[in-house]
Amino acid sequence: MLSESGSIFYRPKDKKLHADQARQNFVRPGGDHFTLLNVWEQWAETNYSQQFCYEQFLQFKSLSRARDIRDQLAGLCERVEIVVQSNPNSNDITPIQKAITAGYFYNTAQLQKSGDSYRTLKTSQTVYIHPSSSLFQHQPPVKTLLYYELVMTSKSYLRQVMEIKPQWLMEVASHYFKPADLEQSATGDKKMPKTIGSSGDSTRT
Structure with missing residues (x-):
């Protein structure tokens, strides 16, 4: 999809x-x-x-x-004998969110102090939610999100966006993230996330 x-x-x-x-x-x-x-x-x-x-x-x-x-x-x-199972509780979307986060942990961003844009974790690129998204102009703004692709037009737009919790990144990608990368969330947006060893954003346009 x-x-x-x-x-x-x-x-x-x-x-x-x-x-x-x-x-x-x-x-x-x-x-x-x-x-x-x-x-x-x-x-x-x-x-x-x-x-x-x-x-x-x-x-x-x-x-x-x-x-x-x-x-x-x-x-x-x-x-390979992997049993495909449906989400047992359709009211609890957390298992699906965590599964997607495990695959797309690199494509994550956090809300900036201004409240109208996001900054990608690790690469610290300023990005915006695409107007076609259901989370565009969502109130209150989602603090941490995952995106499917980054589209470059007049701005850098995130397409197919999902809300996540920053602690999930440490659960599913502790090999990639350090606690310092996520301290923006822990301190209530007082600090910008640090950029560590970025070698460019693997984006698709």
């Missing part, structure tokens, strides 16, 4: 309000990853219906590609 996230929703010129409302209906607490997960789950419940996509302003081809990728991943898991 992340790999296809830029093309899942479409917005016809003559039905912009309807398309925006349909997209808003998919939004879930926690961030954009859970919006995408909700799209996937609702589509799967319709037995991958093309009509559902048409009614909800979703790109059937994009979702079909996501389904192909998922089937491949499930097949690889089966081959």
Whole structure:
């Protein structure tokens, strides 16, 4: 879903309000990853219906590609005898957040003192949440977040953003982060995170 996230929703010129409302209906607490997960789950419940996509302003081809990728991943898991399990408690999204954080710990940022921008951990780059995100202009602003990709236009924008807790980074990536990297959160934004051994940001545009 992340790999296809830029093309899942479409917005016809003559039905912009309807398309925006349909997209808003998919939004879930926690961030954009859970919006995408909700799209996937609702589509799967319709037995991958093309009509559902048409009614909800979703790109059937994009979702079909996501389904192909998922089937491949499930097949690889089966081959190495990893049991694919659903989240046991759908009301508790923490296990999913931690799992995604374990894979994308490098793509993390914290809110700056100004409150309108973020600074990437380790590389200390000033970045902004993309206007298409469900967390754009969220009140109160999310303090620590994870992003899927960084897009360079007039500013550096974060796409597909999810709220995380800084202590999770020490849990899942203690080999990469030191407590000093996260002291901005611990001290209530009084200090900027230190830049340690940065060799450039591995971003995708």
